[in-house]
Amino acid sequence: MSTTPQNRYKADVRETKFLLFEQFPIEPLLGKAPFEAWGRDECSMVLDESYKWCCDVVGPLNAVGDREGCSIVDGRVKTPTGFKDAWASLFQAGWKGLAAAPEYDGQGAPYSLTCAVEEFLCGSNPAFNMYPGLAQGAAEVIAHFGTKKQKDLYVRRMIHGTWGGTMCLTEPHAGSDVGSARTSAKRLGDGKYAISGTKIYISGGDNDFTENVVHLVLARVEGAPPGTKGLSLFIVPRVRVNEEAALGELNDVAVASLEHKMGINGNATCVLNFGEDGNCIGELVGEAENVGIQQMFMMMNTARIGVGIQGVSVAGAAFLAALDYAKDRKQGASMLNWKDATAPRVAIIEHADIRRMLMEMKARSEGPRALVAKLAYHSDNVRALKGKDDQAAAYHQGQVDLLVPLVKAYSTDQAFKVCELAIQTFGGAGFVKDYPVEQYCRDSKIFSIYEGTNHIQAMDLVGRKLPQNGGANLQAFLGDIARFIAENESHEKLGALVKELAVAHEAVAGVAMRLLGWFQSGRMQLVPLAANRVLEMMSELCCTWLLCAGARIAVDALQKLPKGEDTQAERSFYEGKLHVATYAVHNILPHAKLTAEILGREDTSALDIPAQAFASI
């Protein structure tokens, strides 16, 4: 559990700055509304400082949290050693106030910057970062939908770490099927409600560093319709508060138990009982009943991007840990001397298969990172353009909507794959707890499940996002790629790569038409059968495009850079961009076309097989 150089958290800040300043340039948006207070230097300083803070403060607690886990002491959650101090340090440093609006004493930073900082926070300690992350997400819901009183009472305290927060959706029988929730809310006549029910898998469901925890609870008011349309969202603080924010008596919210999990052990995943003694009081977020699911979805959307960032962050950390090890660990002779038992041992990064795995990891972490950066870029443009150029803002919003399921699902699937490769790069050392990669792998497995399983993301993509605005989002997306291809297919260095993009582009467009055909011909069952693969191939196209676009920038930058020792690091960085794009085009992108071919077979064996024929048990 010691922080040796080899298990210290690492991120590639140069890569982050490349995305923020070169590939998705934030600078044109800075220094004016809504980012008046921000310039390039401020952004750059925040990146450097927040990275340093993560390395120093929460990074060393990542293994501690994993080994100690959480426990229940006297009905309260006890978090791992150091978490309480880290919480205080976090809010002193101000990293969680970056995104918040100035009216809540936040810094109103661009989302692009916030997402970059989130990568460091998540990557250095995903279990810890979920506590403030969920508090902030809950605060945003209240800030958006709450009454003035609620905003004044809750938001600032939750954003600045005085109070925690959670989102309470899942029940034992209602997971993906959130509309089956049975937690009930009974009108008390004074505008308040008596809440009763059990919620499970509540991340950060309690803690020992905030004086209060504000739960946002989905519940059904007596007489409300069935399904999601009858759900309302309630503010249910652990400790009751009056309008002056003074803490009162306890609110009949009990931590019934903690889950024992594969990973993210530092985060308390709670079973929460609301109203066991009939004395749990909640109030609606805002004033309307039966709009809970829409309200929750605002938080879910941000949370889904957050989970995608978790994926990118852990993938990045695993890749860099493996890279570090591969440069350090000596094993075997060079392939060129393999018959000579006395040949010098070389660092394993000299071995071709290790290089293949490193390239896989580089491509599968940098691609999704660029995907997140692209989403954040569109989001910042929405804010900058809204009310000024609504058509442009709508385009950007459409891309955000389209990319959310890709960011959530593809990034997290890649994270698990990258962790698997990182372990394999370490060999036996990857399996033991002296090195961080086995924990990265365990932690990352939940990312594909929570905040909507990756299949739910895929269904969101094919069922909602592709047809959204009459297909305009998809058309704009494909149009952007087509334009890049047209502009670069004759490029001296990149033309051959760019032409390959066209193949995958055609494959994705074809599959979109095929999906439409299935909807129109009533072959609905083929849609969920294909959905995950559609999401994957679209993501492969998008990520490889973004890596090629990065390579395009790198080529120009290399031409401008004078040769010499002091530019060597920069040259290496840009060369890496060229190589990773080449690798992705030749080794990952071809899979998209194959997927189109497979989906074209319309194989229904998985639907046709009788349930009892899967196995004789």
Add this chain to the structure above:
Amino acid sequence: MSTTPQNRYKADVRETKFLLFEQFPIEPLLGKAPFEAWGRDECSMVLDESYKWCCDVVGPLNAVGDREGCSIVDGRVKTPTGFKDAWASLFQAGWKGLAAAPEYDGQGAPYSLTCAVEEFLCGSNPAFNMYPGLAQGAAEVIAHFGTKKQKDLYVRRMIHGTWGGTMCLTEPHAGSDVGSARTSAKRLGDGKYAISGTKIYISGGDNDFTENVVHLVLARVEGAPPGTKGLSLFIVPRVRVNEEAALGELNDVAVASLEHKMGINGNATCVLNFGEDGNCIGELVGEAENVGIQQMFMMMNTARIGVGIQGVSVAGAAFLAALDYAKDRKQGASMLNWKDATAPRVAIIEHADIRRMLMEMKARSEGPRALVAKLAYHSDNVRALKGKDDQAAAYHQGQVDLLVPLVKAYSTDQAFKVCELAIQTFGGAGFVKDYPVEQYCRDSKIFSIYEGTNHIQAMDLVGRKLPQNGGANLQAFLGDIARFIAENESHEKLGALVKELAVAHEAVAGVAMRLLGWFQSGRMQLVPLAANRVLEMMSELCCTWLLCAGARIAVDALQKLPKGEDTQAERSFYEGKLHVATYAVHNILPHAKLTAEILGREDTSALDIPAQAFASI
């Protein structure tokens, strides 16, 4: 940790019997030398009884072993609760004596049967089963290479559980590069040697259920050449024994520490110090120095098949756990009623994406299981034919040799993938320790690493096994598939599937030629870069072929089965064989052709990128 129905170990014994009696029929070999004592009924009874024993005795200890782990008490390893009794029960039941030769009071069972029983033993508790598995492997080495005295002294005791055994190869700086081992052996003049050195990652390196542990230790005799050619193999018992097997004084073998691992926590992975006090005595296995690596390789070969079986077994257990859960867990309405919030909730096996995952798991566990059965079938034929029809025996031995790396690497990679899918099928429940799949996933990760990483398997395949016997093994392998295609491509029900096999067959043959070209043109570095992918595509071809061959048998069986309630289970089983072959052909097999296309690009970006360009850290 309780054994609820949902975390009870399960295997599909019907499937095992299909492989043993229908697809790779053992019966023609039974009732005559070398399997005089065996008939179909005996085999069948052993399958039923050993499965029952695994479910009852070691299955319930799988989670116990994971949660408790091992510890060191007074210098000895303490194993988890119940392991000691299970050890006694195992040797009373006799499952580990199945394979052993009658001269050691073994039952001389066919390897096909032994492998099937090993699946139950591994699947129900991989961590436990490694203790007797390693003892048996070590015993086989002594039985094969030892002097008469050594055989008399050690083998029977190790096979029947009186003494344990280990294999000690790895050192801190010598993992995959076993030839770098520094553990030394100094001649003492009396035929004995003083052993000195540290070995790490020693599975089952000590235990608390045997009075002695016989370590097989690779060490270098003073003055021996460098590399693997200077390694000798030594018998180093934990407690010294005289020729009458009486236990004497301790032998200066110390358990220095235990590894803390991602999984297989019930197995003690030890750091062993030999000769810290200069008093560790060993004797050569047999009488020759510097042949240790060949001796160890005999054990390694069996152990590699054993690890492949571990992969199949854990994949099978994970698949069946997920299947069970999918039949039981209700969530959401049918796709056909998705807009009706009051529609009845259905078992998740009704949902298309769950079915897709179940089919993936079925194909990726049954394919490798058939691969193991094929290997075992060839192995039994070698034993049956040797000395009678040496040409036929050579063919069978060639197929064994060719299949070992496929069984080891492909099965274990699939196991991790199947476990990932099993977790996803469970959703949130898959991430918590109330269900067994997260442990299956953690346990399975080591399979791709130990007994030679999967890349070492891939290099064994492309560097040794493909060119072996002038390429005859590969030609025979491809010839067998070509014959199956020719015989079935016009089959009414399967013809279309079989034709697809031809595409992958051509792809594999083409890649084999390409490899040859790389060797001949000195483009050696492309070989390791491609090796893992070559192994994967060959395995995809082989497994899909075997699933199609199973479907061919199923079609005939279905025609003969009368309809009716009492044959329904059998009909379902055979229908499952048809569906899984269809699924594999359309969803897995196409990947082989893609891989050939990718390898044809001869992309060298992973080799070209300078080490410092991977990332700016």
